[in-house]
Amino acid sequence: MGQDVDVLVVGAGPVGLTMAIALRRADLRVRIVDRAPGTNREPRADVLFPRAGEALAALGVGELIRTNAFEMRSARFFSDGRPLGRCTVGRLASRYPTAMTIEQNEIERLLAEELAGLGTRVEWRTTVMDVRPDTDHVSVSTRSPDGGTQTLTASWVVGCDGPRSTVRERLGIAYEGRPRRNMQVVQGNVVPTWPLTDEPGHGYFFLAPYRSIIAFPTPSGGYRVFCVRDDPDPTDGAAPTLEELRGLVAGASGIADLKLTLTEPVWLSRARFADRIAASLRRGRVLLAGDAAHSWAPIGGHGMNVGILGAHNLAWKLIAVHRGEASEALLDSYDAEQRRLARHVIRDMRMNVLEMLLPRWAHRLRAGVLRVSIPSEKFQRRSEWMMSDFGRHHRRSPLSWQRSRRGRLRAGDRLPDVRVLAGATALTPARPGGAGGPRDASVRAHELLGYDRWSVLVNAAHADAATLAQLRDACARAAAPMLVVPYSPAGRADGRLLGRPDDVVVVRPDGHVGLVARLDRIDLVRDYIATFLRGSARPRS
Secondary structure, eight states, X not given: OOOSEEXXXXXXXXXXXXXXXXXXXXXXXXXXXXXXXXXXXXOOOXXXXXXXXXXXXXXXXXXXXXXXXXXXXXXXXXXXXXXXXXXXXXXXXXXXXXXEEOOHHHHHHXXXXXXXHTTOOEETTOEEEEEEEOSSXXXXXXXXXXXXXXXXXXXXXXXXXXXXXXXXXXXXXXXXXEEOXXXXXXXXXXXXXXXXXXXXXXXXXXXXXXXXXXXXXXXXXXXXXXEEEOOSOTTOOSOOOHHHHHHHHHHHHTOTTOEEEEOSSOOEEEEOOEEEEESOSEETTEEEOGGGTEEOXXXXXXXXXXXXXXXXXXXXXXXXXXXXXXXXXXXHHHHHHHXXXXXXXXXXXXXXXXXXXXXXXXXXXXXXXXXXXXXXXXXXXXXXXXXXXXXXXXXXXXXXXEESOOOSSOTTSBOXXXXXXXXXXXXXXXXXXXXXXXXXXXXXXXXXXXXXXXEEEEEGGGOOHHHHHHHHHHHHTOSSOEEEEEEEESSHHHHHHTOOTTEEEEEXXXXXXXXXXXXXXXXXXXXXXXXXXXXXXXXXX
C-alpha cells in the first residue's frame, strides 16, 4: 500500500533532528513531530565530543555546529581548592580533534533550521497517541494542536521521544535498569566573579569529598556549572537556589568570596537519574533512538553524544533497507551495536574517577594520584582518547568480519582519520622512505568516505590494475553504492593505523570498518556483499 510518508520521526531533540536530516539528505519523505510547543529553551546538555562532531560532519552540519560552539582546549584541576595541574587537548587525528561546548537548545535551533532548509519543518504541539506496526507499514494516531486527531501511515517510525517514550511504551518494550542511589546532579548557568581566568574553551574541575564540579564557558555567555553530589534528601525535588549552587562551588573550590549571577534564560536544575536500556531497539518497522533507547546519569556528558552516534548508525541502514539495497539484517545490527555501546558507556562512566562521589580518605587518595598523573603526557593522551569516543567500536557486530592477519585496525573499529594521498597522487610511484606525491597533496582519510556509500580502501602500492578491476567488478554486484578508493599513507605512522599494506578494508557509510581481508582474497569481499548488500534492488553498474 502507498504510505503517507517514508519515515515518521517522533521527537525533535538533537537525536530526532539528526535522524531527520540524514534521511532528508537521502531524499526520503520525512515528517517529524514533537508534543512540545517549540524548540527547547532549556540549555540541558552542552558538550559534543569529537566522534559526535565527526558524525555531524558526515551529515553536513559539523561546521554549522562548530562555528556556533566553543572548542574545549584545556582544563585546570583543583582538589579542596589546591591546584592539581592542567590538561590540554587537541592531539587527536581528526577534523574535529576537540570537544565543543554548545548548549542543547542552540543545537536544536540550528538543526531545526537546517532541516527546514531541506524542506521538512518540525510539527510542534503534535502528540503521538498510538503506534500500530503492520507487515508493510506503521499506523500512527496523532493529536494536532487544535485537538483534532488523525491517523497517518509510514513505512517506518523512529522513536526519539525521550526516556518517557510513548513509542516505546505503546510497543510494550521494557526499559530495563535501576536508579542511581545517593546521587543527584545540580546544574546552573551563571556568570562567576572569582580570581580565575575566564577564557573561551578553558574550564575548571573542582573535586571535594562527595562532590565533583565542572565549570566550562558557554557561547551564550557565562559558565555551565555541573555538580555531581551526594543525595542526603531524596524527597527534595525543588530546583536548587542560586545560593545553594554558590555554596557547592565555593566549598569545593575554596573560593570563599565567590559570587554567581544567573544568565538568561535562567537554568537551575536538580535531577536524579537511572541507568536504563530498552530491551529491544527494534520492533518490526519501528525503531528507537536516543533517550527512548537508553539513558543514564550524565557522568562524563556522553548521553546526547551516544544518541547522535545512534542516529548516525541507524539512518544509513534504514535508507539502504528502505531502498531495497540491503537486507533487514542491517536493522538488526543497529539493535545489537547500539545496545552494546550503551552498556559499555554506562560501565565506563561508573568508573570515571573525576566524577566519582568519594569519602574523604578516597578523595585524598584520588588527589594524590591525579597530582602525579596530570602532568604526564601519556595520561593526558589516554584521557583525551577515552573522552573522544574514538575507541568505541563494533567489533562484535554481525557486520564486522575480520578475515586478515591480526593487526592494529580491526573490523568494527572507527577508521582512523589519518593523512593519506588519494586519487592520481596515490597511484604515483612512492619515493624511498616516503609516500608518492607531495606532502601538501594529502587529505584526511575520512575525506575518502561518503555517508551515501560504502568505501573499499586499498593501498595503491599493493593493488595493480587487475586487482582494482576485480574489486570494482565485485562492488558493481552490490545493490548498495560502493566505491573502490586507492590511497597511499602520507607517512609510516599513518600507514600503520590503516592496517597492513596488503589488506583491503571495506568501510561502512558511518565510518566503521565492516571487513578487513587480504588483498588476494577478493572472494571474501564478494561474500560480504552477498551477505549484506544484495537486498532486492538491482545491482549498480
